[in-house]
Amino acid sequence: MSPVSQTRSPLDWVKTAISRYWGVVGVLIAWQAWVTITGVNSIVIPHPINVVGDLVFNPGVYLANAGQTLFLAAAGLILGMALGTMVAIVAWSSRILSGILVPLGLIFSSVPVVALIPVLARLLGYDVKTVLGIVIIISFFPAFVFTAAGLKSLPPGSSDLFKVFGASRWTRFVHLVLPSAVPNWMIALRLSAPPAVLSAMLAEFLMGKSGLGFLFRQSATEFATERAFGTSVIATVISVLCFTSAVAAEKFINEKWK
Amino acid sequence: MNAPLSSAPATAPEAWAINVDHVGKTFTLDGGKELKAIDDVDIKIGQGEFVALLGPSGCGKSTILRLVAALEDVSTGRVTVEGSNPTALSRAHRLGVAFQDHALLPWLTIRDNIALPYKVAGRPVDDKRIAELLALVGLSGFEKARPRQLSGGMRQRVSIARALVLKPDVLLLDEPFGALDAVTRRHMNVELQRIWSEQRITTLLVTHSVEEALFLADRVIVMSGRPGRIIKEIQVPFARPRSPDVQRTMEFHHLADELTLALEPEGHH
């Protein structure tokens, strides 16, 4: 990007920055101030500076575990979305199937799915593959529900148009039905991204032997609070990254689609 | 009745109830393009005068009404109502407006919609007045209904009752009978004339019906389109109170023809 344009003085930049980030910065300052003033034991709650220190001096530990969590979350998200989309398409092809599957999908997507993790862990066994399976299942339902709804919400009148053209069912599907489901599919992606990261971490926390969730559990039991908070920071960064890229992807696609 | 003519010699601005003084309005569209909606429009309305505004769709009639209601700012010229800035009137809860799209609140009953001006003004609700107005617009018995249960024409009548409920000093009506059938419309015209004769509220009415304008107004102003300009103005000679029979006189037909001709697009004269 080109540097400051003519109309924007550095003062304007400061103003925008303050108006956007006063909340986030305020919370951080309050944290540091609270720790300094009350002088809580640093085993209970670490100073932000020490957390940063642990992050900077032990990048290896964090990177390896974060890499695994990120990979599991991303792979699970993609596979779950793909599976959800496929089932939605199968359901679309038959009125009876969709009548049976869509209500079930709605029920499961409004259940606290994360509560299913212990059951799934027991069913599939304590394993990295189980973590992946859990993320797939949790990403499956939003993808299924939103795609199924999207496949039905055709632009008004377009269906008649394709009939007038004498289009085959297949042409209709490829050129009309599938494209009109794309915006909904992007909503599902955006909604599923943070839960994918969260459920990967929770699964690791409950039964894993590696990954951020495990690192978190280990440091908590060893009272390594700096490590625990460092893990929180990395987890937040990953989650924010996933969420913002999903939002960006949704924006990009929606602009193309209009 | 001495309704001032716009051609009358200029007096102090306070003498006019509504003074649209050589006003132009330009809208900036989304792409940055400018659209001149009205240009050099000059309308002076005296105290207690009833003026009707005729013109093709999109010529800026609603825009003029919105300027008088202080919902838009002028680009050039000046608007004063009762000698001061138009916002003063609405702040004092002395303005009655019936919008083109009726703007009823869907979560309130008909009775509560009509009572809304009282609530906003912080005054006690006068249920007798509401019942009276409901009877007037032919909706007695619909107090508890909700807007969605009413037809478009019924909703418009509710919005007229709401505009009148506080006995405003200035009344602005934007195609208030647009959605009515011919019979109900004629009936509503007679009723509106009756209420108006009782209170002599300064009124600016936007309409597409030449007959309605002639039957109701003291003066009819005709506009042309893009940008909106005033092209004709006639004084309506019929004495008040007017009976519907007035519409069958020769004079009425002549005036109606004259206005209809003025409304034809240029080149067809």
Added chain:
Amino acid sequence: MKMTAERWQSLTLGIVGIALFLAAWEAIGVNRLAGLTWPPLSAVFQFMFDPTKAQLFIRAMEASFSMVILGYVTGSVVGIALAGLVHVLPVVRPGMDRLASVIHAIPAIALAPLFIVLISREFTGMAIAALNVFFILYVSTTSGLNNSTAGHRDLFQVLGSSRTTRLLRLDLPAALPAVVSGMKYSVPAAFIGAILGEWFGSSRGLGLLMVSAMQNFQIPLLWSAVFIASTASLIVFGLMGLLEQFVYGRYK
């Protein structure tokens, strides 16, 4: 007439779907298709309604549901109040929006250590539930408060309305459908928050039951706890759905 026929059909299909699901659950369990860790539905029910277990479940439910309710109410009140505040004071809105979305993006697991220190293990679930609910209600209320139409805003200006009168008589009622939708969608989020909180070392609740049952191979107990939590969430979700329908009918 045709409309109702279609409705009946989809209702029937929906019920058939749920029945098939429950039957499949039972069949897989009975025939051990998924191993010993998948109990038949009937076994889960038998375990759940076993009088000797009643005390256990009731205590766990009391603990978890009180955290759900506390978190749900706190989150709703704070979310709606802050949305109202940024509506009246638009200068603070961009900063508040950012803060809300950053908080939303932080995985609950990352906030747990902070809450455990700040407000004890027992209330961590409530705090996570409150945060989840807060975000959903903040977003839905801020967008709802802008739902009034231009025509209605004009009306209030013409009537000479003050800002507060407009807020009370126009903006808030117009926001109600969005707020109620938000309250519906935050029901599962509140349950998730409370259960997660209990995983991080609470000494009571359905979440604790789930984790300990998982670790100790108490399969019927594990499934019962998950079933109770899910069903409770679904029931409240359904009730909120009814409320939502009523509000949409009246306020839109």
